[in-house]
Amino acid sequence: MKSFWALVACIAVGVLSAYAEERVDVTARFDHDFHLDKVIAVRGLQCDYCHNFKVDPKTKTAVFLPGMSTSALNRPVKAICHECHQSAEAKNKAAPKECYTCHRSQESLRDIKPRNHQNIGWAQGHSTNARIDGDSCMNCHTTSQCVKCHQRRNDVEFKNHSRNFRFYHSVVARAQPQKCDTCHSKSFCIDCHSGKK
């Protein structure tokens, strides 16, 4: 029966992989036609709002501007996208603000890791931030990633505690007893200390 579930999981992954397309670059998410119709035309903007060229209204041909020799864009890509997608102005209300709107790959998400994540101790210190504003975590993370440390139990690969922790955990538990409450209940202690495990 257990091998049946493993087989189901493998089939599911295979089916889904067949439908998947590889997208890594942030700009690959950009829909130029959509922005032409819904943003540029609506606001009466021209090509030179983003690009180093504009369209001559009479001849309908591109007229290059200074800077075209170095880049087709007149600003860094990030600045162009964030002008609307990270703006609090009312005129930009319709632009989605979630980071994963464009940052859809692991690589592009890692590039925008918040500064407080750079801290080596973030794994130990993220609890307060998660309790306060856990919704913002969901911009990049899924609850499955919480489960990896908070719920999963295996004695092959240790996520939270080292293999040696068992031998000195009494010292640590008496130094910071509130930490144990995060993941464990009293029965967890009793199972080992009464000889059940």
Add this chain to the structure above:
Amino acid sequence: MIFNLRRPRQLSVCVALFATFVGGSSISFAGLLRVESESLFSGRNGADFKAEAPMYEFLSSSYVSNPHDFEFNTNFSVFEDPAKSKHQFDLYIFDLAYSPVQDVLTFRAGRSFNVHTSTRTTTTDSLGADLALFDKRIKFGTMAGVERKLLNASLDSTTQFVSNNIQYRSSSKTPLFLKAKYQFRNVPNLSNQHLVGGSLQKPFDVAWSPEFLLNSEVNAQTHVLNIGEGGFDLYPTTRLSIRVRGMTYESGPQDDVPDPLYSIFSMGRLYEGSLQLDYQFHSAFSSSVAFAYDDYLLQANVRTQGYRAELGSRFNKNFFAASNTVHYFYSYGGKAFGDRIRLIENLTDKLEFTQGLDVSDYDKVTSSHRVALNSDAGLGYSFTDRLKLNVGGELNSNNSLRTDVRGVAKLTYLLWKEI
């Protein structure tokens, strides 16, 4: 066991869930799919000196549609030990979210892991709804269901709850965030609980870019402040970050347990202060130091203290990565000093060598001075950019087993793609 496949009803539910997952995923929505599978194998002698061969399969998957009006998450594990005829299946997450009105109204259902919508970190089977107004500046959320304790074999004692929250986020570039939560809990064999929580977060666009945080949870009936925490983060330079936190904690009855784990060590309130500094010496090298001081009520009129100090460093450049953590703990239970090193070297673009060493020197009040050693070494091979196999061995020496040798293997599959 949280989910027993031998029960026909649970088995049929599981089949239905998987059929929904596989069938629903074959429809061509535009969206982001993430799938991660970790299969772990180990061969060793157990504490009873008999052979063990545990196998774990951890599978997680999530799908977010574009536009973001549908979301699905699942996470489960399967455990098998053929040598001892042991097996277990745990369903950690299976939830769905649907927004009939995008960015305004969302309905959620299923098993989930909640930290920010309930008052504590827990697994719940629940139904919920979120309403966002004024360009998501104000959000209302409600959920009702049952808490699940994964560590208890019995499911007889489960806590029913109803939870509500309201959030406000200002439209500034450095927004003020406020949240208030209320939860009613029907606890078997105990009186009902009314928990109230409040949170605040505010960054400032001034020198050192300070960010202030506050969080609290109060038992409205007993007027006990279960948890009160606050602090601030500072960024004096682009290389330096400082984190200061203060906390007070007093755990009340949880679920059907009148005396939670915390009560084993403390009869009352705990106070903690902590400081962490992190410095980026170079783009490839950073280091961090952390201190924590705890003071809590051990017995009536007797308080005791605990200390923690950690020094961590991390190096990552080109084909080599290394991390090292030194820690020291002191309490009335004794003292423990340890050092953990981890090295990863990419021998080729597909092959890597990993090595780890963990040495712990401890002196407990209940035993003499001892040392525990854990070391491992292995190779990792990436068959494709999604599929990777790690094999290796472990050598341990400790108070239980003077010499403990075990083999370990891990197969990882990671899919992160648009479909």
